[in-house]
Amino acid sequence: MPIERDDVADLPPEEFVAARDELARRLKAEGEADQAAEVKKLRKPTVTQWIAAQVRRHHYDDVDALRAASSAVGEAQATAITTGDRDPLRAATAKRREAVQALGRAVEEVLDRSGRPAHYRDEVVDALESSVTAELGSGTLGLPDDFEVPERARKEPARNRAKERRLASAKAAVEAAEARVDRAREELENAETALAAAIERFRGADDDA
Numbered sequence: 001m002p003i004e005r006d007d008v009a010d011l012p013p014e015e016f017v018a019a020r021d022e023l024a025r026r027l028k029a030e031g032e033a034d035q036a037a038e039v040k041k042l043r044k045p046t047v048t049q050w051i052a053a054q055v056r057r058h059h060y061d062d063v064d065a066l067r068a069a070s071s072a073v074g075e076a077q078a079t080a081i082t083t084g085d086r087d088p089l090r091a092a093t094a095k096r097r098e099a100v101q102a103l104g105r106a107v108e109e110v111l112d113r114s115g116r117p118a119h120y121r122d123e124v125v126d127a128l129e130s131s132v133t134a135e136l137g138s139g140t141l142g143l144p145d146d147f148e149v150p151e152r153a154r155k156e157p158a159r160n161r162a163k164e165r166r167l168a169s170a171k172a173a174v175e176a177a178e179a180r181v182d183r184a185r186e187e188l189e190n191a192e193t194a195l196a197a198a199i200e201r202f203r204g205a206d207d208d209a
Contacts, residue, residue: 007019008020008023008039009053009057010054010057012050012114013044013046013050016042016044016045017044020039020040020044021040023039024037024039024040047116047120048120048123048124048127049127051107051110051111051114051116051120051124052124052127052131054110054114055103055106055107055110055128056128058110059103059106059109059110062099062102062103062105062106063103063128063132065099065102065103066096066099066100066102066103066128066129066132067132067135067136068099069096069098069099070096070099070132070133070136071136072092072095072096073089073092073093073096074136075088075092076088076089076091076092076093077089093175097175097178097179100125100129100179101182103125103128103129104121104125107120107121107124107125107128108121111124118190122183
């Protein structure tokens with residue numbers, strides 16, 4: 001069965017170059033010189049890039065959920081400034097944290113299915129978060145460029161605005177720390193599971209002896 005362009009995108013990096021060149025040759029032989037040239041320009045992805053692309057292709061709902069949650073955080077921040085109500089921001093932040101965790105599980109599934117080591121997980125999650133933020137543009141995790149600050153807010157003393165910035169920075173640091181704690185917990189659980197398995201093997205070997 002001939003290789004198509006979508007097939008090349010799904011192939012692991014180790015098989016990419018050979019499949020790309022084969023597809024380019026076939027397209028050229030079929031008189032599709034322009035398409036062949038475009039295919040030939042495709043570059044071999046890194047493992048991180050390939051895993052991220054697989055998550056986007058096969059776990060689109062999880063990526064879309066992060067996109068929606070990230071956008072909601074920006075909207076909630078605007079609400080907090082215009083109304084003083086911070087409850088929507090807390091809820092939106094929690095929702096985004098859940099979306100990141102779900103995305104992490106999707107990455108783990110792809111890593112497991114492709115036989116890749118788990119140490120790629122955090123790097124892939126970070127890459128996906130960055131790409132989603134870039135897609136949404138300004139205002140993703142902050143105020144949009146066209147946000148109109150209420151007159152009352154404009155008149156606040158500079159020291160109050162500085163305080164808000166410090167609070168926002170502290171909040172971001174707390175969220176980052178919470179994410180690191182979540183990852184550490186997952187790593188601890190994995191380590192405990194591996195330890196339990198090692199102990200079980202040791203006991204089995206001891207019984208055989």
